[in-house]
Amino acid sequence: MTTLATASTDCCAAGSTTLMPADRAACLAEIFKALADPTRVRLVGYLAAAQGGTVCACHLPDELGISQPTLSHHLKKLVGAGIITREQRGRWAHYAVVPEVLDLARDFLGATTGDARCC
Amino acid sequence: MTTLATASTDCCAAGSTTLMPADRAACLAEIFKALADPTRVRLVGYLAAAQGGTVCACHLPDELGISQPTLSHHLKKLVGAGIITREQRGRWAHYAVVPEVLDLARDFLGATTGDARCC
Numbered sequence: 001m002t003t004l005a006t007a008s009t010d011c012c013a014a015g016s017t018t019l020m021p022a023d024r025a026a027c028l029a030e031i032f033k034a035l036a037d038p039t040r041v042r043l044v045g046y047l048a049a050a051q052g053g054t055v056c057a058c059h060l061p062d063e064l065g066i067s068q069p070t071l072s073h074h075l076k077k078l079v080g081a082g083i084i085t086r087e088q089r090g091r092w093a094h095y096a097v098v099p100e101v102l103d104l105a106r107d108f109l110g111a112t113t114g115d116a117r118c119c
Numbered sequence: 120m121t122t123l124a125t126a127s128t129d130c131c132a133a134g135s136t137t138l139m140p141a142d143r144a145a146c147l148a149e150i151f152k153a154l155a156d157p158t159r160v161r162l163v164g165y166l167a168a169a170q171g172g173t174v175c176a177c178h179l180p181d182e183l184g185i186s187q188p189t190l191s192h193h194l195k196k197l198v199g200a201g202i203i204t205r206e207q208r209g210r211w212a213h214y215a216v217v218p219e220v221l222d223l224a225r226d227f228l229g230a231t232t233g234d235a236r237c238c
Contacts, residue, residue, distance in 0.1 A: 019164075025157035025158070029154065029160050032152075032160070036151040038145045041148050042139045042144045045139045045144075048231035102228050102231050103228075105228055106225055106228035111164070112221050
């Protein structure tokens with residue numbers, strides 16, 4: 001890919017990097033969009049830290065200070081983005097994060113800060 | 120912090136993790152919100168990979184396929200979220216990513232996938 005060839009060249013050297021493919025950018029943007037809410041950020045952090053990796057809906061913390069319908073809305077958004085899974089076990093739904101999806105976003109951010117792969 | 124004490128206990132063990140403070144979640148959500156757009160994802164990736172760390176506005180790639188006002192809108196969003204900086208040098212504005220801000224998001228995602236700190 002090229003940079004804007006007609007631009008003035010008296011300001012700095014032209015960049016030599018290429019632009020990320022549009023489909024990869026769209027995928028990453030969808031993940032970030034699902035995380036673009038404080039409640040969903042807290043939910044993901046809580047689920048990720050859970051012992052056993054899975055949390056029953058009945059144990060989601062009441063400190064979130066939101067109604068059950070609002071909680072369901074946020075969980076649905078996260079499930080829709082593939083960030084968490086939902087599994088019905090009898091009466092209760094159980095939720096767990098999908099590390100592979102969050103890794104996609106983390107790897108992008110790691111590439112932007114220069115030390116994604118330290119070992 | 121406690122989990123929902125009145126919940127049924129016949130489904131699974133109660134989680135022992137705590138909920139992230141609301142202000143940290145709000146900060147992270149703001150970063151993710153700024154990245155919740157394919158064009159902004161591509162811009163951040165492009166700026167981060169630039170030689171010298173800074174890119175003149177005149178060298179931003181035309182493959183983005185957006186108008187100048189739209190490009191300005193996206194750059195403004197990223198500057199507003201603290202993800203990139205804008206510095207005017209004579210005729211042209213120069214942009215650079217702020218690794219420390221992206222690190223906040225990366226560390227959160229690293230914590231969710233279990234290997235944020237490998238070294």
